[in-house]
Amino acid sequence: MEKVARGVAAPMLLLCSGSALAHSMGVVYNLPIPFWMYAFAASAALVLSFLVVGYFVTAQDAARNFQTIDIGVPAARATGAALRVLRGLSVFALLVTILAGLVGPANPFANFSMTFFWVIFTLGFTYLTALIGDLYALINPWHVICDGIERLSPGAFRPRLRYPPWLGYYPALAFYLGFIWLELFGQAPPRALGLILVVYSIVNIAGAAAFGRQAWFRQAELFSVFLRLIGKISPFEYQPGQAPGEPGRIRVRQPFIGLLQEPADHFSLLLFVLFMLSSTAFDGVHETRPWVLLFWKGIYPPLSRLIAQPYLFFVDIYYDWQWAMLLASPFLYLAIYLLFVWLMKIVTGSGRSVRDLALQFAFSLIPIAFVYNVTHYYTLLVGQGPAILTMISDPFGIGWNLFGTAHSYPAPIILLADGVWHTQVGLILFGHIVSVYLAHVQALELFPKGKQGVRSQLPMLVLMVLLTTIGLRILSLPIAAGQVQDPLPQPSSSAEATFALARADVAFAPTTR
Amino acid sequence: MVKPVAFVVLALVVVGGLWTLFKPARTELPARDGAKAAAPAAMGVPAAAPVQSPPVRDDVFELTINGGKLRSGAEVFLVHQGERVTLNIRSDRRDELHLHGYDLHAQLVPGQIESLQFTADRTGRFGIELHRAHSELGALEVYPQ
Numbered sequence: 001m002e003k004v005a006r007g008v009a010a011p012m013l014l015l016c017s018g019s020a021l022a023h024s025m026g027v028v029y030n031l032p033i034p035f036w037m038y039a040f041a042a043s044a045a046l047v048l049s050f051l052v053v054g055y056f057v058t059a060q061d062a063a064r065n066f067q068t069i070d071i072g073v074p075a076a077r078a079t080g081a082a083l084r085v086l087r088g089l090s091v092f093a094l095l096v097t098i099l100a101g102l103v104g105p106a107n108p109f110a111n112f113s114m115t116f117f118w119v120i121f122t123l124g125f126t127y128l129t130a131l132i133g134d135l136y137a138l139i140n141p142w143h144v145i146c147d148g149i150e151r152l153s154p155g156a157f158r159p160r161l162r163y164p165p166w167l168g169y170y171p172a173l174a175f176y177l178g179f180i181w182l183e184l185f186g187q188a189p190p191r192a193l194g195l196i197l198v199v200y201s202i203v204n205i206a207g208a209a210a211f212g213r214q215a216w217f218r219q220a221e222l223f224s225v226f227l228r229l230i231g232k233i234s235p236f237e238y239q240p241g242q243a244p245g246e247p248g249r250i251r252v253r254q255p256f257i258g259l260l261q262e263p264a265d266h267f268s269l270l271l272f273v274l275f276m277l278s279s280t281a282f283d284g285v286h287e288t289r290p291w292v293l294l295f296w297k298g299i300y301p302p303l304s305r306l307i308a309q310p311y312l313f314f315v316d317i318y319y320d321w322q323w324a325m326l327l328a329s330p331f332l333y334l335a336i337y338l339l340f341v342w343l344m345k346i347v348t349g350s351g352r353s354v355r356d357l358a359l360q361f362a363f364s365l366i367p368i369a370f371v372y373n374v375t376h377y378y379t380l381l382v383g384q385g386p387a388i389l390t391m392i393s394d395p396f397g398i399g400w401n402l403f404g405t406a407h408s409y410p411a412p413i414i415l416l417a418d419g420v421w422h423t424q425v426g427l428i429l430f431g432h433i434v435s436v437y438l439a440h441v442q443a444l445e446l447f448p449k450g451k452q453g454v455r456s457q458l459p460m461l462v463l464m465v466l467l468t469t470i471g472l473r474i475l476s477l478p479i480a481a482g483q484v485q486d487p488l489p490q491p492s493s494s495a496e497a498t499f500a501l502a503r504a505d506v507a508f509a510p511t512t513r
Numbered sequence: 514m515v516k517p518v519a520f521v522v523l524a525l526v527v528v529g530g531l532w533t534l535f536k537p538a539r540t541e542l543p544a545r546d547g548a549k550a551a552a553p554a555a556m557g558v559p560a561a562a563p564v565q566s567p568p569v570r571d572d573v574f575e576l577t578i579n580g581g582k583l584r585s586g587a588e589v590f591l592v593h594q595g596e597r598v599t600l601n602i603r604s605d606r607r608d609e610l611h612l613h614g615y616d617l618h619a620q621l622v623p624g625q626i627e628s629l630q631f632t633a634d635r636t637g638r639f640g641i642e643l644h645r646a647h648s649e650l651g652a653l654e655v656y657p658q
Binding site for chain 2: 035416417429
């Protein structure tokens with residue numbers, strides 16, 4: 001051990017500088033779920049899936065008796081005023097976040113922008129959207145800014161270029177990949193976050209100016225696309241007014257039914273949904289022990305013999321490998337998904353193409369993706385979210401005390417581990433059942449002939465049990481601790497290299513006490 | 514309307530049955546295949562003997578730190594909730610050790626053994642960090658009873 005670690009103290013810092021569960025923001029204290037709970041939940045997912053099948057076998061008329069109720073606009077004038085206030089607040093929050101990032105405290109935990117963007121907005125607002133619907137579409141700060149510019153200089157956002165149909169949601173997917181990369185690996189300090197938001201704002205305004213606001217904010221802006229999908233979970237739907245000035249309408253529906261209203265309208269949107277699944281799965285797995293050892297015990301030892309000073313070289317490669325796996329993850333999920341959709345086509349003998357069927361069932365995966373996101377991050381929201389109350393009193397760290405809370409530090413909330421486990425397992429089972437149910441309803445619509453609809457769902461069922469089991473398994477994996485990447489020393493001769501390999505194994509051997 | 518209700522009841526029965534089937538009497542500390550994890554040996558309470566109030570267990574762990582790195586001792590300390598935990602830390606440099614979540618600090622001085630003693634009342638996974646060396650030494654994992 002002494003020898004193993006000597007030559008590498010400096011580069012080791014690179015690997016160990018973050019907390020084992022480091023995120024862009026906050027620390028998660030979650031324990032991996034116990035194995036028995038994983039076994040229970042996986043079995044329950046399987047059995048419950050067949051119960052859903054049984055339900056549909058015996059009650060085919062259950063399909064699509066869903067109704068939405070138009071509740072109009074309770075008080076058009078008040079709603080309009082409230083929306084104007086929310087739009088203003090939305091732009092104000094964006095500006096404060098950017099400014100706090102640029103000039104506020106350098107400590108990420110003390111900077112308003114970090115907690116507000118990474119915790120309150122990307123987690124809290126997402127979960128709120130699942131409850132109250134796609135409010136973001138009405139108050140998107142970049143959209144509001146563009147509307148303001150348009151009012152000052154009419155015609156600024158007339159579409160100069162036609163938004164190419166092949167481009168679809170690929171810009172949003174690209175932003176999504178960048179966003180997850182930033183979250184997991186960027187370790188961007190507040191300054192960088194402020195700059196990134198400035199750049200993202202410029203890109204959005206420029207994009208809207210080039211392609212028109214409607215096309216850009218429907219297909220290219222990340223949060224518009226993401227929150228629109230999440231909003232389909234909600235029982236509330238907002239329909240904009242037909243004519244300018246006319247108030248929109250609110251419709252109420254059963255939760256999750258919004259996911260059945262339309263299929264994915266572009267292949268890129270299917271990839272986007274699959275990345276919702278795979279990015280959270282990757283986040284869950286990428287710092288677990290088996291995953292880390294896959295590289296350092298599986299890939300590194302044979303390759304390290306090929307070059308001198310392998311460790312310094314492979315530390316960089318390790319990050320490249322992680323990034324590559326993240327970028328590859330939606331395509332891996334796509335391959336699995338298309339395989340099962342193809343099986344469904346075979347089983348039903350449907351005349352529809354695999355591509356068409358894949359798009360039809362894409363949104364039925366969203367409940368699984370959503371509950372998986374919640375199980376991963378809700379403890380972060382609970383733990384770090386309340387800190388915003390301290391920071392809103394002094395967002396720039398210059399001694400303000402706007403709301404009298406600048407010096408009150410609420411005690412950190414650490415949820416009990418078994419409570420967290422039960423919530424995680426319960427949520428995952430719930431999301432799984434909803435997904436299986438939605439896919440069945442969709443199938444009865446697409447394959448109305450006899451038992452064809454139910455039969456079509458067997459491949460889908462296997463796929464969903466697989467996705468849920470993978471998700472549960474990842475939650476149960478042990479997390480890599482400080483020194484698991486314990487590298488080999490830099491060998492000065494080949495004899496020493498062989499010796500070093502043998503020694504490195506010792507570092508991984510179990511120490512029983 | 515009867516059918517959905519019947520299926521929900523059936524689902525609850527099935528899930529409840531599976532739950533009782535799988536749930537062990539006590540959460541076992543996870544086996545860490547190949548990991549450098551330390552679970553202190555169980556105290557000599559025979560499993561068969563019914564004990565009304567088992568004595569509070571003491572978990573003692575030794576850590577030796579050289580050059581800001583853990584030189585000996587485990588990386589992950591596994592304990593059950595409610596146990597008394599003692600970390601005896603030896604370092605060759607001045608540094609400050611921080612146990613997250615419990616927010617305990619130990620000022621490390623070369624040549625001395627610093628001890629952190631506390632009751633593991635919070636469950637979760639808590640990082641152990643050296644402030645000056647900016648390194649993550651490992652973690653304390655406190656499991657529910």
